[in-house]
Amino acid sequence: MVKEEEQNGSEKGVSRREFLTQAGWALGSAALGAGWTPSADERALQAAPEFESKYACPVDAQKFATFEELQAHFATAHPHVAAPVTTLRVNERDYPVQIEPQWTLQQTLQFKLGLTGAKTMCDRGECGSCTVIIDGKPALSCTTLAVECEGKSIETIEGIAANSRWNPLIQAYMKHDAMQCGYCTPGFIVTAKALLDKNPNPTEEDVRQALAGNLCRCSTYPRHAKAILEAAQGLRDGK
Amino acid sequence: MRRFDHLNATSIQEATSALKNKSAVFIAGGTDLIGRLKDEILPGYPELIVNLKTIQGLDYVHEEGGLLKIGAGTRLADIAADPIVRLRYTALGQAAGRAASPHIRRMGTLGGNISQLHRCWYFRAPQNRFECLRKGGKTCFALAGDNRYHSIFGAVNGCIAVHPSDTAPSLVALDARIKTTKRTIIAEDFWDVRVASCTVLDTDEIVTEVQIPAPDVGARSAFVKFALRKSIDFPIVNAAVFVGGGAARICLNAVAPKPYRATKAEQVIAGKSIDSRNTGAAGAAAAADSRPLEANRYKVQIAKVLVERALLECASAA
Numbered sequence: 001m002v003k004e005e006e007q008n009g010s011e012k013g014v015s016r017r018e019f020l021t022q023a024g025w026a027l028g029s030a031a032l033g034a035g036w037t038p039s040a041d042e043r044a045l046q047a048a049p050e051f052e053s054k055y056a057c058p059v060d061a062q063k064f065a066t067f068e069e070l071q072a073h074f075a076t077a078h079p080h081v082a083a084p085v086t087t088l089r090v091n092e093r094d095y096p097v098q099i100e101p102q103w104t105l106q107q108t109l110q111f112k113l114g115l116t117g118a119k120t121m122c123d124r125g126e127c128g129s130c131t132v133i134i135d136g137k138p139a140l141s142c143t144t145l146a147v148e149c150e151g152k153s154i155e156t157i158e159g160i161a162a163n164s165r166w167n168p169l170i171q172a173y174m175k176h177d178a179m180q181c182g183y184c185t186p187g188f189i190v191t192a193k194a195l196l197d198k199n200p201n202p203t204e205e206d207v208r209q210a211l212a213g214n215l216c217r218c219s220t221y222p223r224h225a226k227a228i229l230e231a232a233q234g235l236r237d238g239k
Numbered sequence: 240m241r242r243f244d245h246l247n248a249t250s251i252q253e254a255t256s257a258l259k260n261k262s263a264v265f266i267a268g269g270t271d272l273i274g275r276l277k278d279e280i281l282p283g284y285p286e287l288i289v290n291l292k293t294i295q296g297l298d299y300v301h302e303e304g305g306l307l308k309i310g311a312g313t314r315l316a317d318i319a320a321d322p323i324v325r326l327r328y329t330a331l332g333q334a335a336g337r338a339a340s341p342h343i344r345r346m347g348t349l350g351g352n353i354s355q356l357h358r359c360w361y362f363r364a365p366q367n368r369f370e371c372l373r374k375g376g377k378t379c380f381a382l383a384g385d386n387r388y389h390s391i392f393g394a395v396n397g398c399i400a401v402h403p404s405d406t407a408p409s410l411v412a413l414d415a416r417i418k419t420t421k422r423t424i425i426a427e428d429f430w431d432v433r434v435a436s437c438t439v440l441d442t443d444e445i446v447t448e449v450q451i452p453a454p455d456v457g458a459r460s461a462f463v464k465f466a467l468r469k470s471i472d473f474p475i476v477n478a479a480v481f482v483g484g485g486a487a488r489i490c491l492n493a494v495a496p497k498p499y500r501a502t503k504a505e506q507v508i509a510g511k512s513i514d515s516r517n518t519g520a521a522g523a524a525a526a527a528d529s530r531p532l533e534a535n536r537y538k539v540q541i542a543k544v545l546v547e548r549a550l551l552e553c554a555s556a557a
């Protein structure tokens with residue numbers, strides 16, 4: 001795990017951790033290591049754990065300390081096996097990662113990068129809970145092959161939560177209690193962020209249209225529009 | 240998903256020749272294919288997936304030489320938002336804007352939308368639980384089973400699953416041509432019912448372009464859809480209508496194994512004014528040949544009404 005540097009300085013708005021606790025989210029406890037102290041928003045992302053399996057050889061399961069060692073092992077031990085080793089650019093950070101061609105982006109984010117925010121609910125492209133932003137457009141990570149994401153810029157809920165600019169959106173979700181179990185919520189917020197990037201001043205109809213690909217089993221629908229419209233106002237005012 | 244190899248094709252030639260040695264399938268938006276692979280609904284599992292998204296120059300919408308040309312890799316969302324499509328090829332713009340959900344419309348392509356496999360809960364049941372005709376089996380389970388969403392116009396090759404595409408009926412109504420790597424096919428002849436396929440395409444044939452003749456001044460088209468949910472849903476029935484030069488082209492989908500051209504309805508409305516009396520007769524004619532199954536009689540009424548509504552929408556837009 002990347003070490004947290006000591007941060008002095010006061011925090012503006014809600015940190016990722018406070019957000020998670022206050023909102024009662026289960027973004028996945030793995031994302032929050034034990035003894036993790038909240039620090040600058042940007043630091044929150046660094047807390048994504050690097051799974052042990054990250055550098056395990058998919059063919060013979062040998063483990064390696066670094067990515068380079070795995071690559072070297074692959075080249076000598078399994079020259080005939082295609083091993084997609086690639087760099088995924090997630091939340092403006094480059095992750096070297098070894099992926100299997102049949103892995104979805106969602107699986108890769110969750111099990112290789114430890115980014116547990118994009119969740120599978122249906123795993124069939126029907127519910128939107130796995131939404132991430134790929135090159136500026138919301139996309140379903142459960143229905144996207146990770147190997148096809150090389151060279152693309154991926155944004156996940158973790159990146160949005162870690163960026164203080166988007167505090168108004170998260171605050172508004174908390175204020176309007178726009179979630180119950182919270183399982184679908186990352187998908188909604190990521191979709192909302194993509195909408196507000198493109199259209200900072202949406203109407204309620206725009207919001208409803210943008211969210212039409214996200215399902216919520218707890219039926220929190222009316223609250224999303226309220227929260228997002230208020231967030232749009234807050235973002236425009238630069239709050 | 241089980242393992243497969245993956246190739247980012249950089250040209251059509253590379254994509255088609257990749258199919259020579261291995262059992263391979265193409266992936267564009269992937270919104271139908273990936274679910275299919277996860278559920279392993281087909282008897283054979285591909286060794287290789289060939290990505291068509293990495294081929295340059297399959298993503299465009301423009302008018303040229305009296306035709307609207309749309310690259311097969313164009314996303315549904317881009318088609319739905321295109322001002323020329325919305326204005327002159329309205330039925331296609333409306334269909335592309337009503338398919339699936341906003342996320343899927345941003346991922347799914349036009350070529351994929353027309354090539355997607357049938358929807359039938361026996362055919363689509365995970366792990367090949369029902370070895371039906373479409374998998375090389377001997378039985379259509381929907382005939383004796385729950386067929387509430389199935390064909391009201393009988394079977395094709397023994398199968399009564401419906402073709403669920405929203406853009407397909409619009410392409411038929413607009414008299415489109417589907418250009419592939421081997422030939423150009425009239426939209427109406429594009430679909431078929433085969434084991435593991437719903438088009439007439441060979442396994443190494445790729446749709447490259449959809450062409451629609453530019454409509455005359457004053458021509459109108461419209462698409463309407465009935466689904467249980469407003470978004471993220473397949474049609475129970477959908478209908479596309481083109482009206483121009485005193486004639487009409489009417490096509491329904493999700494009512495038969497292939498998009499269903501309602502020629503009787505076209506004859507009824509031809510040369511007549513489009514008002515509620517004539518459209519009612521056209522709607523009735525559209526369903527004249529229907530043979531509903533035990534559980535899907537309700538779809539007949541929906542089909543009639545959708546044809547009426549699509550016609551009236553053309554009239555009110557005029």
Ligand code: FES
Pocket residue numbers: 119120121122123124125126127128129130131140141142143
């Ligand atoms: S989990 Fe991806 S759409 Fe439901």
Ligand code: FES
Pocket residue numbers: 178179180181182183184185215216217218219220
């Ligand atoms: S809050 Fe539970 S699924 Fe949406």
